[in-house]
């Protein structure tokens with residue numbers, strides 16, 4: 063078993079030039095997000111040119127292409143260990159044959175989004191907030207994507223966001239105060255397009271703030287340009303949730319991109335997905351949250367992997383997540399501890415999951431345990447009388 067090296071994982075190293083060193087890509091091209099997107103690694107031949115594939119991966123690359131496209135930016139591909147099929151970066155991004163395995167309990171729409179769409183592309187499940195699906199494309203495709211039914215354009219369903227109807231709906235829904243832009247990856251839209259969408263949303267008086275969910279800072283940090291940050295800065299309060307699952311994803315390029323966003327005043331949170339063989343241990347999660355804090359990102363949610371079709375090989379038991387939270391709470395700074403949540407299968411929304419620190423409780427007292435297992439009694443307030451009447 064591989065020994066986890068905290069010091070090595072917490073260090074910021076550069077993802078460039080990695081596999082591309084010998085091809086001598088000029089630095090200005092490597093640092094250009096257009097070049098990164100144009101040179102994404104997609105085909106079996108391209109992947110095989112760099113990685114020693116195992117049979118499960120080779121078959122997966124050939125067979126999963128009609129479910130969710132395969133594409134990886136050179137930046138992210140550089141993080142993959144060539145000779146290690148258990149590499150935590152590789153498990154997230156290289157298809158495996160297990161994606162085609164069928165479990166009838168798994169779903170194509172595990173969060174029940176389609177049944178909560180008043181307008182195509184707009185999910186309104188919670189009273190005061192909506193999810194706005196603004197694109198179906200991403201810089202790279204995560205093999206456990208909860209929205210793989212519409213993301214990447216090769217599946218059975220297609221995202222057909224009705225822009226004008228969605229804005230009309232929002233204008234006439236005064237209870238909506240919070241709009242989350244997602245997809246796909248909103249930061250893949252051009253600066254001009256993003257500017258227009260944010261400006262239109264900001265013109266609706268009852269929308270108090272906008273959030274963006276994006277994995278671009280991890281897959282394509284070159285996209286976090288000063289120009290993009292300037293646009294986002296115009297629309298405060300604007301929050302950004304990134305998606306990092308392993309400390310190795312936080313390279314020096316990612317750290318610098320996140321610094322540009324933080325310097326533009328954008329509060330940053332991380333939503334990570336608990337994945338078997340990727341981040342299902344306390345030590346990996348501890349290094350991840352420490353490194354996120356170094357990047358000025360608050361670990362926000364740790365998601366139990368959704369019941370998406372073909373994800374069984376990446377899903378962990380729920381108790382693994384509870385053990386991880388227990389291993390973090392009290393053992394590291396509270397600011398670094400994400401909320402472990404499960405999106406209720408079929409569409410019940412997020413349910414928080416926490417280790418139980420209450421041993422017993424009645425009207426008089428509550429017996430608690432701390433992170434070391436020591437017990438403490440907390441008495442409830444009682445009706446007291448003055449000492450002297």
Ligand code: SF4
Nearest residue numbers: 200203204207246277
């Ligand atoms: S970046 Fe998000 S939307 Fe895109 S494939 Fe990954 S999880 Fe799915």
